[in-house]
Amino acid sequence: MAIRGIGASLKLDTSTSPSTLTDVSGYLNNIACGSEVDRLPTTVFQPDVANPLKTFISGGRDRTMTLTGRWTAAAEAFFSSIEGAEGLRYEYGPEGTTTGKTKIYGDCNCLNYSGPQSDVDGITPFTVELSVTSRTVTTY
Numbered sequence: 001m002a003i004r005g006i007g008a009s010l011k012l013d014t015s016t017s018p019s020t021l022t023d024v025s026g027y028l029n030n031i032a033c034g035s036e037v038d039r040l041p042t043t044v045f046q047p048d049v050a051n052p053l054k055t056f057i058s059g060g061r062d063r064t065m066t067l068t069g070r071w072t073a074a075a076e077a078f079f080s081s082i083e084g085a086e087g088l089r090y091e092y093g094p095e096g097t098t099t100g101k102t103k104i105y106g107d108c109n110c111l112n113y114s115g116p117q118s119d120v121d122g123i124t125p126f127t128v129e130l131s132v133t134s135r136t137v138t139t140y
Contacts (some may be wrong), residue, residue: 003094004092007096008025008069008092008093009092010022010023010090010092012082013082013089013102014122015084015110016081017107019088019089020087022078024033024067024079027070027075027078027079028067030036030066030068031047031067031092031094032065033063033065034064035061036064037058038064039058039059040054040055040057040058041055042055043055043056045085057077062131062133063085063092063132063135064130065108065127065129065130066128066129068125068127069126070075070123070124070125071115071116071117071124071125071126074116075126077099079126079128080113083112084111084112085109087092087107088107088108088110089107090106092105099139100139101139101140102139103140104137105135106135106136107133107136108130108131109130111130113127114127115127115129
């Protein structure tokens, strides 16, 4: 069954000590999770084969989360404070945080924060790129 994205929840660690998870859902209008696997070539010579095949094995995996939202002073304060921080905890609930719903959590690094990006004909957005360093899927 399809789910409505408007109910998604994302909590991020602060870069201060002691660390705490902060609900940043209210700053965001898009959470894009990505995954890319290196392809390591294992192709060998194939004499007398009319249509030789390339073969690969999986290498390392890059997992990312790209966050976008409408810029506010509060969003600026939070995201600029974690830019460049490593080992931040995150907790993502694509269906919300109701008991029994999917919970994706782990650690990430905040690679960059780009904001604000003003446009005379639009709402001022911002973007955050996270590098996911660990990922576990369970339920709330």
